[in-house]
Amino acid sequence: MSRSIKKVAVLGSGVMGSRIACHFANIGVEVLLLDIVPRDLTEYNKNKPASRNQIVNDALTFALKSKPSPVYDKSVSKLITTGNFEDDMSKIANVDWIIEVVVERLDIKKIIFDQVEKYRKPGTLITSNTSGIPMNLMSEGRSEDFQKHFCGTHFFNPPRYLRLLEIIPGPKTDPEIIDYLMHYGDLYLGKETVLCKDTPAFIANRIGIYAIMSAMHTIEDMELTVGEVDRMTGPIIGRAKSATFRTMDVVGLDTTVNVANNLYAGLPNDESKEAFVLPKIVKEVHEKGWFGDKSGQGYFKKSKDANGKRVIQELDLKTFEYGDRTKARFKALEAVKDEESLKARIKMLVNFDDKAGEFYRKTFYDTFKYVTYRIPEISDELFRIDQAVCAGFAWQMGPFDTWDLLGVRSVVEQMESMHLKPAEWVYEMLAAGHESFYKIESGIKKYYDIPSKSYKTIPGTEDLVILENIRETNKVWGNPGASIFDIGDGVLCLEFHTKMNAIGQEVIEGIETAISMAEKDYKGLVIGNEGENFSAGANLAMLFMFAGDQEFDEVNLMVAQFQNTMKRAKFSSIPVVSAPAGLALGGGCELSLHCDAIQAHAETYIGLVEVGVGLIPGGGGTKELTMRVADSIEGGDPELNRLQEAFMNIATAKVATSAEEARGMHILRPQDGITLNRKRLLTDAKAKVLELYEAGYTQPVERKNIKVQGRTGLALFEAGINGMLLGNYISEHDAKIARKLGWIMCGGDLTFPQEVSEQYLLDLERQMFVELTAEPKTLERIHSILFKGKPLRN
Structure with a gap:
């Protein structure tokens, strides 16, 4: 199908509409955002004159100011044009896709569609963001096109x-349209596009809300507290940090x-269906109007104590009064506190013989x-249920994947003893000798297809x-902190697997080994992983030990080794591509800066944050940004202004909140790539390696022509530092770090601007870094991060 999306119309500018508009602007698409005209212009804006676009303009302004931000960079907002349904609906004739996002009332949607029919050109995509109104009711009476x-x-x-992004066909939707949207959502919007049937709540909400409501009944029966439940149902089992009750407060209990x-x-x-009947712990709170954040209180309530300090209280589910937050003190949770592997934790928790284990078994099973009985009602394929729940509710493992982990046959036996017998097709699968819902063959994950009673490849x-699919077959080297995989076509991939993927001796060894292997037998190297974070920075424990013992020669050797490894990545004879996602901080950022190219996930939070622990970037990060600023200056550009901006980014430990923002900070260069869909990141990074290799990769050489400003720049920085000190914006120790x-x-103290080498x-980096490790206040900052888990400003 020959179709491209250059301009989109979003009809409705509420919370969802304005943010959908922002996300299309994120990917460079022009957006026409429309909403109603205020009924009474004077009343709407009190004593100020209001415009006919007041509602849509206010909604967009509110969205752009909200946190977390709906845009990768504020500059994309210029792609959004606002208007209203009365004056501007005719403009939809010039768009490629119309998305209706008005209130969830069929009568109102039909009025909007009547207007759309007047102006929409034939062939234009028209979709609804409804969360539950059937497609057949919305399309009823509309034209064939x-x-x-x-x-x-x-x-x-x-x-x-x-x-x-759930895609729900209507009764007469052209299958080619569905195929196009599935592909577009995946590739360009970065979504897990899941094909759904036109059933109530589609897939994610049908299963997700069932899981929540089923858990609520169990919580009430087992007399668990809010604090206990949120501890058990959050990251410890691969779910969102907001867990259960906090999630309902954020989303709104209503x-x-x-x-x-x-x-x-x-x-x-x-x-x-009885699981959807509200238990008392939900019904009572709903009737009181305690909907969560939107009403000021829900299962949690924020208040201030006698000293004016903010206090968060939780609801007692028996008395429905607020009190101190409770902690979960279960043996199961204590047993897994040091277990890094999610899969190992889940196995231990579900099989533990205590109250927590009982809760997990009841809710999981x-x-x-429930999901076995939803096939083929809501989906013909079981993998779509896992995809929808994981992507929509931020679960790391879906129900079928989790069931596989625990053992399908043994869990079925336990379910039977608990009167939770699954659907008949599960027994038929087991009887046929198929022991799992998924299996991996030749590095490809396949799902059990119920009609054919065979395994098929997950499409796409x-x-x-x-x-994860080649972990057992394609690993060519490893140590406790890193692994190297052959990912095909002559490319290696280096994966870190330390805590938070911190860079320590094992990771350094992995980088050196991966480059040596690639230089000998491969075309290039990707450095990346499938975890939440690329790397949270260097491992500070060893540095803290050496610095605390005043072993500064050892500190110097550590920094020199790290710098040499970064140089190895930069000056290797094969292309090295970094694939950051999530956190890429400190040393993780420095590693990316030294690679031939970066292929970043759009949601990459990257920056040089060493100042937060009383240090400066010592692994070449300061050098790289200094060099990039110098290279970016043309003719009469204000050199010192750009240098000062880079200086402030490091001195304030600024972190880019998207890959696009990182471009403006000189962390990503124009030739570096951004991947919207996280699951495609390593594939795109591999393609970048092959692109560099096939273009005739030339081994880089050390630069000796980096222009620095000497005393001129030092004077400017000193004036700024003194001003910040006098204004009490920074401490004396902050000032000392900034000067270094x-x-x-x-x-350094050069009498005039001149060129220096890398x-x-x-x-200079290494010297300043080592000097700072001798400072007591730096050690205090490192100690706070290591042992208290929070930054210290001293």
Whole structure:
């Protein structure tokens, strides 16, 4: 199908509409955002004159100011044009895709569609972001061309961050339109696009809300507290940090209740529909109007104590009064506190013989049972259920994947003893000798296809680099902190697997080994992983020990080794590509800066943050940014202004909140790439390696012509530092760190601007770094991070 999306119209500028508009602007698409005209212009804006676009303009302004931000960079907002339904609906004739995001009322949607029919040009995509109104009701009575190009595109809020996009065909939707949207959402919007049937709440909310409501009944029966539940249902089992009750406060309890009530009313044949009946711990809170953040209180309440300090209280689920937060003191949780592997934790927790283990078994097994009965009702393929729940509710493992981990046959036996017998097709699968819902063959993950009673490849994954699928077959080297994989076509991939992927001796060894192996037998190297973070920085424990014992020669050797490894990455004879995602801080950022290219996930939070622990970037990060600023200056550009901006980014430990923002900070260069879909990141990084190799890769040589400003720059920095000190914006120790940083970036006490080498700047870096490790206040900062887990400003 020959179709491109250059301009989109978003009809409705509420929380979802304005943020959907922002996400399309994120990817460079022009957006026309429309909403209603205020009924009474004077009343709407009190005593100030209001415009006919007041509602849409206010909504967009509010979205752009909200946190977390819906845009990668504020500059993309210029791609959004606002208007109203009365004056500007005719402009939809010039767009390629119309997305309806008005209030969830069928009558109002039909009025909007009447207007769309007047102006929409034939062939234009028209979709609804409804979370539950059936497609057949919305498309009823519409023209043949409208129905052919109409379907549901259900984004999850916030659209920038939540990966799910459910695609729901209408009764007459052209299959080519569905194929196009599945592909577009994946490749360009960075979404996990999941094909759904037109059933109540589609897939993610049907399963996710069931899991929540089922858990609520269990929580009430087992008399668990809010604090206990949120400790058990968060990151410890691979779920969102907001866990259960905090999530409902953030989303709004009224939203959860409305979906649950609608599902109970709309699912007369659901064998488990009673789970959607509100238990007392939900009904009572809802009736009190305690919806969460939007009403000022929910399962948690923020207040201030007698000293004015902010206090967070939790709701007692028996008395419905607020009190001190409770802690989960279960043996199961204590047993897994040092276990880094999510899979190992889940196995231990579900099989533990205590109250927590009982809770996990009841809630997990009930969800397992429920999803088996939803096939083929909501989906013909089981993998779509896992995809939708993981992407929509931020689960790391879906129900079928989790069931596989625990052992399908043994869990079925336990489920039977708990009166949670799964659907018959599970027994048929086991009887046929198939012991799992998924299996990996030749590095490709396959799912059990119920109609054919065989395993089939998950569509769209055939050509992706997925380390989890080749972990047992393609690993060519490893130590406790790093592994190297052959990812095909003559390319290696180096993966870190330390805590937070911190860079220590094992990772350094991995980098050196991977480069040596690639230089000998391969075309190039990707450095990346499939975890939450690329790297949170250098491992500070060893540095703290040496610095605390005043072993400064050892500190110097450590920094020199790290610098040499960074140089190895930069000056190797093969292309090295970094693939950061999540956190890429400190040493993780420095490593990326030294690679031939960066292929970053759009949601990469990258920066040089060493100042936070009383240090300066000592692994070449200061040198690299100094060099990039010098290279970016043309003719009469204000050199010192650009240098000062880079200086402030390091001195304030600024972290780019997206890969696009990192471009403006000189961390990503124009030739570096950005991948929208996280699951494609390693594949795109591998393609970047091959692109560099096939273009005739030339081994870089050390630069000796980096222009530095000497005393001129030092004077400027000193004036700024003194001003910050006098204004009490920074401490004396902050000032000391900043002066050492400025010393490096200006090339030291040079009498005039001149050119220096990379090694010259590296030597300055190492000297300043070692000097700072001798400072007691630096050791205090490192101690606070290592032992208290929080930064100290002293």
